[in-house]
Amino acid sequence: MFRDHARRLQDGYSRQCPGCEVVLFFAEDSQHPFVKRAMRDARKVRKLLREAEAASISEPQSQKTPSRRFAGRTRSAQRSD
Template sequence: MDDSVQVCCTRCRNVFRDRARRVQAGYSRQCPCCEVVLFFEETSLDKNITRALTSARGLRKVLREMEAAGPRKAKAVPAGRRSY
């Protein structure tokens, strides 16, 4: 599962991805295109920032639930692909 969320820059409208574990209240990130600093705060009036925060919160919840479900089952290796 991909652990990143889309963030839309408030200045240049460029869309880039950042890890959901990083995108939290108090986090700041530079836009890779226009280099403006984006501040991720819960009280932000910018819809792009609040959308990124809520999607990151939801993704972190899903990731925690997957981790709590237990270890993943090992994938079966096809007979022709084994290396000894």
Template sequence: MDDSISIKCKRCQCTFRDRARRVQSGYSRQCPSCEVVIFFEEHVQDANVITALLDARNLRRALKEAEGMKVITRAARTYDRTST
């Protein structure tokens, strides 16, 4: 599963990608096209920032759940091998 999200710059409308684990409240990133600094804060009125924060949170949650399923699957396989 890809761990990056799309972010749209308010100034130049360029879309770029960044890793979901980075995009959290308090993070800032420079647009690679127009070089404006985008601040990722919950209280910002920019819809692109809010969308990016929500997408990042949802992707982090999905990645965490997928990792949990891998651990459960590994444990089940180990149990099956040792119980036979």
């Protein structure tokens, strides 16, 4: 068993095993149970990543924290001579 990024693991992806150096091909219609599980898990992870990205994009600006650079500063009154 080895790990790879879920974004890479899509239909048609191939990778050489670091242990035995055999090239593995990942396909949606594979009959191997480990390949099926890896493809299913990668699909779920990609879906969660897309949902999290969409939620962060759709978050309104008002809920984001304001910049601390100008927090508490007010315009000073002009000096009189």
